[in-house]
Amino acid sequence: MKRIGKKTIDRKDFVLFTLPAMLCVLFAFFIPFFMSMRYSFTEWNGIQKRPSFIGLENFINIFTNDTAFIESALFTLKYSILFIVLVNVIAIILAIILDQKLRTSTLLRTVFFIPYIISLIVVGFIWKFLLSQGFNSLSAITGLSVFDLSWLGEPRLAFISIVVVSIWQSIGFYIVIYIAGLQSIPSELLEASTIDGAGPFQKFFHITLPLLAPAVTISVFMALTNSLKVFDIILSLTAGGPGGSTYSITLDIYRDTFQNNMYGYGTAKALILFIAVLLITFIQLKYSKSKEVEA
Amino acid sequence: MQMKRRKLIALEVVMVFIAVLFLFPILIMLLNSFKTFGEVMSDVLALPQKLQFSNYSYVWNYLNYPRLFLNNTIITILGVSGIILFGSMAAYKLSRTKTRWSGIIYFFCIVPMLIPFQSIMIAVLKLAKEFHLSESTWGLGIQYWGFGIPLAVFIYHGFMKSIPREIDESAMIDGASGLYLFYKIIFPLLRPVTATIVILDVMWIWNDFLLPLIMVNGSESTRTLTLASYIFVGQYTTDWQYTMTAMVMAVFPSIVVFILLQKHIVKGVAAGAVKG
Numbered sequence: 001m002k003r004i005g006k007k008t009i010d011r012k013d014f015v016l017f018t019l020p021a022m023l024c025v026l027f028a029f030f031i032p033f034f035m036s037m038r039y040s041f042t043e044w045n046g047i048q049k050r051p052s053f054i055g056l057e058n059f060i061n062i063f064t065n066d067t068a069f070i071e072s073a074l075f076t077l078k079y080s081i082l083f084i085v086l087v088n089v090i091a092i093i094l095a096i097i098l099d100q101k102l103r104t105s106t107l108l109r110t111v112f113f114i115p116y117i118i119s120l121i122v123v124g125f126i127w128k129f130l131l132s133q134g135f136n137s138l139s140a141i142t143g144l145s146v147f148d149l150s151w152l153g154e155p156r157l158a159f160i161s162i163v164v165v166s167i168w169q170s171i172g173f174y175i176v177i178y179i180a181g182l183q184s185i186p187s188e189l190l191e192a193s194t195i196d197g198a199g200p201f202q203k204f205f206h207i208t209l210p211l212l213a214p215a216v217t218i219s220v221f222m223a224l225t226n227s228l229k230v231f232d233i234i235l236s237l238t239a240g241g242p243g244g245s246t247y248s249i250t251l252d253i254y255r256d257t258f259q260n261n262m263y264g265y266g267t268a269k270a271l272i273l274f275i276a277v278l279l280i281t282f283i284q285l286k287y288s289k290s291k292e293v294e295a
Numbered sequence: 296m297q298m299k300r301r302k303l304i305a306l307e308v309v310m311v312f313i314a315v316l317f318l319f320p321i322l323i324m325l326l327n328s329f330k331t332f333g334e335v336m337s338d339v340l341a342l343p344q345k346l347q348f349s350n351y352s353y354v355w356n357y358l359n360y361p362r363l364f365l366n367n368t369i370i371t372i373l374g375v376s377g378i379i380l381f382g383s384m385a386a387y388k389l390s391r392t393k394t395r396w397s398g399i400i401y402f403f404c405i406v407p408m409l410i411p412f413q414s415i416m417i418a419v420l421k422l423a424k425e426f427h428l429s430e431s432t433w434g435l436g437i438q439y440w441g442f443g444i445p446l447a448v449f450i451y452h453g454f455m456k457s458i459p460r461e462i463d464e465s466a467m468i469d470g471a472s473g474l475y476l477f478y479k480i481i482f483p484l485l486r487p488v489t490a491t492i493v494i495l496d497v498m499w500i501w502n503d504f505l506l507p508l509i510m511v512n513g514s515e516s517t518r519t520l521t522l523a524s525y526i527f528v529g530q531y532t533t534d535w536q537y538t539m540t541a542m543v544m545a546v547f548p549s550i551v552v553f554i555l556l557q558k559h560i561v562k563g564v565a566a567g568a569v570k571g
Contacts (some may be wrong), residue, residue, distance in 0.1 A: 020381040020384070021444050096335075101303065110313070111318060126321070137338050137340045137341075155472065161457065168317070203413060218568055236525065258509070267418070270411075278409055
């Protein structure tokens with residue numbers, strides 16, 4: 001008798017503790033996710049009461065005659081690759097420097113972290129001001145021609161600007177991860193290799209980098225998921241311009257749904273994005289886990 | 296040794312120089328928020344003749360800054376407390392129960408971390424309208440519960456193993472049970488993880504843009520700080536002195552909090568990333 005009593009209490013407790021979280025997740029993700037699947041097979045302007053079912057037409061259109069989508073996908077891919085590589089390489093270099101016994105290490109780390117706490121929208125506007133107005137004054141003072149270029153007005157330069165501003169905003173975060181990674185490397189290993197006559201580059205490529213692999217996995221993962229979803233910073237910096245050349249996938253989805261009122265079509269694109277993100281992150285995690293070594 | 300010291304000093308000088316360059320955009324923003332329109336147009340780098348505090352009073356009144364600040368505070372506090380409350384409870388029970396169900400529910404709670412918000416935002420908006428959670432600051436705060444719980448459950452769940460079961464058992468002998476046991480005895484032990492999650496979530500919700508944009512953009516009284524500064528720039532495209540003032544006012548709270556709590560914030564973000 002007593003046993004059964006305890007079991008029912010346990011079960012009641014289990015439901016009591018987990019139900020609120022489950023309901024929140026259900027309403028925030030699962031129900032919208034299945035609604036999205038349904039909408040992606042419909043034509044719907046968001047105002048009509050009932051979306052009308054059109055089968056696979058949205059998906060066929062996306063892949064066969066939507067150059068804007070293909071272009072935004074290519075843009076996002078290019079942006080992601082460049083951002084992931086640069087942000088990680090620069091962060092590793094800065095982390096190694098800050099990990100030396102510099103008197104200002106803590107202060108410098110704080111300085112690099114500051115942009116990370118600012119909202120991306122604001123970051124975009126600050127840089128828009130600097131690139132459009134500030135560079136005029138800089139060019140007048142220094143006479144350097146870099147400041148005369150139209151950093152937001154020319155497609156190729158606008159692309160570079162977006163990458164640079166994204167790196168500026170988030171570099172502090174990656175530096176912090178790499179510093180934590182560097183501090184977990186046992187110093188005996190590096191000392192032993194010095195005795196064995198290894199130079200600084202040999203030490204870096206044969207000891208530091210392999211042991212830094214877990215930090216690299218985390219950083220690349222974070223950089224990947226964030227860059228594939230890039231939205232805010234582009235919206236405030238270039239708003240997709242010049243001439244629509246800097247539309248990312250998320251910006252393209254936003255334009256189709258909320259500006260062109262094609263809700264069904266936008267949702268179909270959003271689902272494609274979901275599958276792409278899932279596949280790419282899965283491959284990345286599989287690949288980098290296989291590269292990690294134990295100290 | 297002497298050579299090595301000298302090299303370090305040279306490195307330090309270079310790094311300080313880079314750091315100053317790094318902060319240049321923020322300094323430019325601050326500088327120009329105190330200028331007149333004419334001063335901004337003639338030379339962005341020059342110092343203002345006289346500090347234009349009137350820029351601040353103008354933007355303050357135009358944006359109704361106290362209202363925005365209050366909205367942000369309500370949304371952030373409501374959102375974060377729900378995430379912490381429900382996330383910690385669920386993670387505790389899920390890590391203490393070893394059944395097939397607890398495994399399934401744990402998976403159910405954390406798998407949404409893989410879904411990009413943009414993929415479901417249209418349906419989220421539709422659903423929020425049905426439940427009357429859109430166009431309201433409280434409604435927006437509540438919506439963050441579901442979006443924040445997956446990461447919270449994941450981080451709490453990983454930490455729960457380090458709290459010995461004997462603590463639960465001895466508390467039970469003393470007659471404590473259920474929610475009382477959890478909040479009185481276990482929850483205080485989770486403080487370091489709670490701090491990490493609070494820091495991550497406050498930074499996220501306070502600065503978030505897309506969800507507020509689709510949820511509370513309809514009325515001026517419900518807008519958030521980031522959202523209002525975005526709309527302000529749209530209306531004042533060429534009045535850079537005002538837009539820079541608005542930017543300073545938007546980032547000012549974050550910078551103050553960061554300066555006060557920087558050690559905890561940097562540590563918390565690193566811990567969150569390593570566990571997450």
